[in-house]
Amino acid sequence: MITMVAEKTLEDIPGVGPAIAEKLREAGYNDLLSIAVASPGDLADKCEIGEKKAMDIIEGAKLCADIGGFETGEDIMERRKEIVKLTTGSKAFDELLAGGLESQSIVELFGEFGSSKTQLCFQLAVNATLPEDRGGLDSDVIIIDSENTFRPERICQMAEYLGVDPTETLKRIHVARAFNSQHQILLVDKAMELAQQYKVKLMIVDSLTSHFRAEYVGRGTLAERQQVLNRHMHDLLNFATLNNAVIVVTNQVAAKPDAFFGDPTRPIGGHIVGHTATFRIYLRKGKAGKRVARLIDSPNLPEGEAVFMVTEDGIKD
Numbered sequence: 001m002i003t004m005v006a007e008k009t010l011e012d013i014p015g016v017g018p019a020i021a022e023k024l025r026e027a028g029y030n031d032l033l034s035i036a037v038a039s040p041g042d043l044a045d046k047c048e049i050g051e052k053k054a055m056d057i058i059e060g061a062k063l064c065a066d067i068g069g070f071e072t073g074e075d076i077m078e079r080r081k082e083i084v085k086l087t088t089g090s091k092a093f094d095e096l097l098a099g100g101l102e103s104q105s106i107v108e109l110f111g112e113f114g115s116s117k118t119q120l121c122f123q124l125a126v127n128a129t130l131p132e133d134r135g136g137l138d139s140d141v142i143i144i145d146s147e148n149t150f151r152p153e154r155i156c157q158m159a160e161y162l163g164v165d166p167t168e169t170l171k172r173i174h175v176a177r178a179f180n181s182q183h184q185i186l187l188v189d190k191a192m193e194l195a196q197q198y199k200v201k202l203m204i205v206d207s208l209t210s211h212f213r214a215e216y217v218g219r220g221t222l223a224e225r226q227q228v229l230n231r232h233m234h235d236l237l238n239f240a241t242l243n244n245a246v247i248v249v250t251n252q253v254a255a256k257p258d259a260f261f262g263d264p265t266r267p268i269g270g271h272i273v274g275h276t277a278t279f280r281i282y283l284r285k286g287k288a289g290k291r292v293a294r295l296i297d298s299p300n301l302p303e304g305e306a307v308f309m310v311t312e313d314g315i316k317d
């Protein structure tokens with residue numbers, strides 16, 4: 001386990017008594033680190049305190065949390081030893097990823113409608129509940145569903161095919177619908193809480209970008225959208241690091257180049273999502289029900305492609 005959160009509590013922050021500590025906890029700030037990384041504006045709003053007070057609390061939390069500054073390459077190597085891998089269900093796909101999806105990272109699945117982003121998410125959710133010797137993470141799963149496309153029936157079909165109990169599998173998958181982009185962002189805080197109760201090594205956000213796309217319309221709003229999306233991605237990465245978890249996000253791209261979004265292989269969210277995601281996988285439809293996954297921009301793996309199938313039983317070669 002990664003030990004980044006100090007043993008100290010909120011009451012150890014100078015100027016934080018029981019009343020403010022309670023406000024902080026009610027607003028979802030349960031540990032020093034979440035306060036240390038908060039923005040003064042957010043903290044002030046959520047806790048109904050002045051911005052100056054919020055800044056003092058954040059500074060105090062930074063000192064208490066002992067965030068440190070730089071790590072040596074050796075420390076990072078140590079942490080990377082904790083990395084676990086999650087199978088996709090397809091051998092070819094796993095090989096493309098040198099064994100599967102890595103923990104402590106964000107994997108972005110992007111592609112046009114019907115390219116099987118959601119189906120792949122279902123399969124990964126089921127696989128994550130499997131024991132490690134079957135390529136799973138023996139863990140619970142959190143799904144933030146922004147498009148109302150979660151289908152427990154599909155989870156059951158996939159679980160049955162793998163010979164695991166469908167009901168037991170469903171019990172380990174925690175789904176929340178996100179009603180708008182702000183709600184989606186807040187659900188990551190909720191997910192942090194849930195991860196203290198359950199072992200959660202996979203969190204899925206399907207889709208990451210649809211609310212942002214719908215709410216921030218027009219070129220004038222682009223900078224703001226990217227800024228909010230950037231924070232959201234960093235919250236997700238924080239979850240990945242603290243929980244040694246895999247984060248999977250989906251991002252729809254237009255099938256044909258269009259005037260606004262341009263090149264189809266350039267997902268909405270553009271370089272902000274792209275640069276924060278550790279692995280980017282472009283999915284497209286192939287012939288006869290086949291799907292093609294292309295690995296783009298990996299820090300340590302060569303680019304390449306894998307062909308897989310979406311069937312009633314799930315993702316296969």
Ligand code: GTP
Pocket residue numbers: 111112113114115116117118119120252310311312313
């Ligand atoms: P958007 O969310 O619209 O961007 O699309 P997506 O990329 O999430 O696509 P999704 O994963 O929903 O893929 C849908 C495709 O999966 C369908 O076109 C089907 O081809 C396939 N699919 C879904 N369910 C089944 C099933 O039970 N059996 C088979 N064989 N294919 C299925």
Ligand code: MG
Pocket residue numbers: 117118119147149206
């Ligand atoms: Mg989908």
